[in-house]
Amino acid sequence: MKTLFSAIRLTLVSMVLFAVIYPLLITGIAQLAPNQGKGETIEINGKTVGYQKIGQSFTADKYFWSRPSAAGYNAASSAGSNKGATNPDYLATVQARIDTFLVHNPKVVKSQIPSEMVTASGSGLDPDITPTSARIQVKRIADTRKISEDKILALIDSHTQKPLLGLFGTETINVLELNVGLDELK
Structure with missing residues (x-):
């Protein structure tokens, strides 16, 4: 008792x-x-267009694409795929992403595609891509929007966040902020 x-x-x-x-x-x-x-929101004309720290899906050719999400960009179910690199379902998913990327970026060769553009992150919600992943999409966006590649490259450079103290981490670009800047380009 x-x-x-x-x-x-x-x-x-x-x-x-x-x-x-x-x-x-x-x-x-x-x-x-x-x-x-x-959460840190991004607003345009008083309307919230997204959250700065949560990845979003961009599939239109006029925008930079985010890293794929195994969670469907749903913060409530944040997760990776938990499938190993030799899992047939995982390999089929990655191949489908490669095929889709190549269809929308016909001037890119398969070996040039950064792995982050076809593989989901651990959380499935990464809001950032590397400058390499942004630059590989420039031709598609320039052709779709009818603006010079130089303007888009300058936009990428202005949105690139350097590693902490120049040592810790990698260069990243917030995709939502980059796409908002893209919409503001004249």
């Missing part, structure tokens, strides 16, 4: 601590974050 009451007491204390106090504490801390913890 003594053990049972101890277990019940521990359960009640844990419930109050982890179901009430901890969520209130985290909610309070989130109020100090940008946008009160609701």
